[in-house]
Amino acid sequence: MSSADIYREVVLDYYRNPRNFGKLEHFDISSHDTNPLCGDEVDIQIKVGNGKTIEEIMFSGRGCAISQASASMLTELAKGKELEWVKQLSKQDILGMLGNPELGPSRIKCALLGMKALKTGVYGYLGATYDGQDGTEGSR
Amino acid sequence: MLKTEPIDLEAIRRDFPILKREVNGKRLVYLDNAATTQKPRQVIEALVDYYSRYNSNVHRSVHRLGEEATEAYEGAREKAARFVGASPKGLVFTRGTTESTNLVRFSWGEKFVKKGDTLVTTLMEHHSNIVPWQLLAKRKEANLRFVSLTPEGTLDIASLEEVLRDSPALVAVTHCSNVLGTINDVAKVCSMARKVGAATVVDGAQAVPHFPVDFAAIGCDFYAFSGHKMLGPTGIGALVSRKELLEEIDPFHGGGEMIKEVFLDHSTWNDVPYKFEAGTVNIADAIGLGAAVDYLTHVGMDKVREHEMALLRYTLESLTGVKGFKHYGPREPENKGGVLSFNLGDVHPHDLATILDEEGIAIRSGHHCAQPLMRWLDVSATSRASFHVYNGQDDVDALKAGLEKAGRIFRL
């Protein structure tokens, strides 16, 4: 696996033309997370339908291609799903979405930043606490 | 034009065991020297020699090993002091630049800064020359003001004059920026500051490793540097000052070794610099720093500087043509240390560092502990290549090829 595989065309496309990028006017969930090592930032906003589905979702932020493309892809994946689905989401899902790149420990945190923001926001809305026990912990 | 004989690059490289290492099957191209430099075997051997032959505490044991260790530790102090044009009595060993600026914050700041005073630093500082002053300002209800920069990334003298009208208590400035490479005329800044009665602190973390430094000629009150950025071990550095000033300010840490006499209700302080070296000091690494000073002295700091200037010139020339290459800071090697910050098109520095790592090239990417400067540059991060004496044109050529590869992957 080489960096050419990490930065596949689709990743670069999401980096340069992020889908669901921006802010929602009305939202029920808002979550912000950063990766202080890189200075990557991701904000996720969600409008909840019927108290249980992700009706609308947008993200904004800045940072490396991996963090931004991954957050953008994740919003597409999450749209229309039940909030409970977010709980099942795993590190493998995110890496699979990116084409299973071989990332070192510092760059994995970039890939998982969007998921961490999403989980923190959704768990909070559901009255739970996200404990980071699926590979996104320790990104401080 | 070279003023002196160039260095013997191959001989120097043989002194650095780590340079034999491969990364991802490629020759290690180490261009992250502003973060920390590699260590020559002479430094590594000095550490091994201390631990295997005369490991002992200093200043308190009268046995043979204790005397040898004390002699080596004090010998290192003399070497380090002489290296920067200071007197050994004026050199306090610390953990590094960060501990040195914090020592000034507590020992000088607690005693002399008053409510409503102004403290001054600049927009190009490392966090270690900003945060201590923020904390001091907060505690003393003082104001912290920043000298701004010219578009080329040098200190804006008009802005300095403006803040000096406040008659600040302190002016803190870096000798050489770890991001832009800008070498500041610190003698001039200190002389301007002194005229309005300000104490002066100079951050020499990126200066002492790369060019000759003369504390006495700069005329500052405090000068800080780190051993690990000048071929020495981590965990050791220095705060340089004048003996009389060190006598005037308060101790930093309290404990053993820094006292003369201890009573139940008070204590008296040891002579300087020992008054600031509480507890068992970092003996091994101080000795290692002494060995690094010997090494650099042997190579010659004028030669180190000329080598890095030539490399800087070569790098700017060869990278300027690379598609998307954008350089930050002064371009003239005469005003610039061996540090080069840049971006490549819209490739985020961390993505660039990942691609270069695959080629065995180590650069730094991020905010370089200089977030106010990043905001001033209006970037979230930069990539940074920084040199030391073992880097050569082949390293720059590898960097150039790596940047071109990144440009292809990102379709710039």
Ligand SMILES: Cc1ncc(COP(=O)(O)O)c(C=O)c1O
């Ligand atoms: C200009 C400058 N000042 C201060 C520091 C802090 O040095 P240290 O981390 O060794 O205390 C550094 C290095 O990180 C630096 O480049």
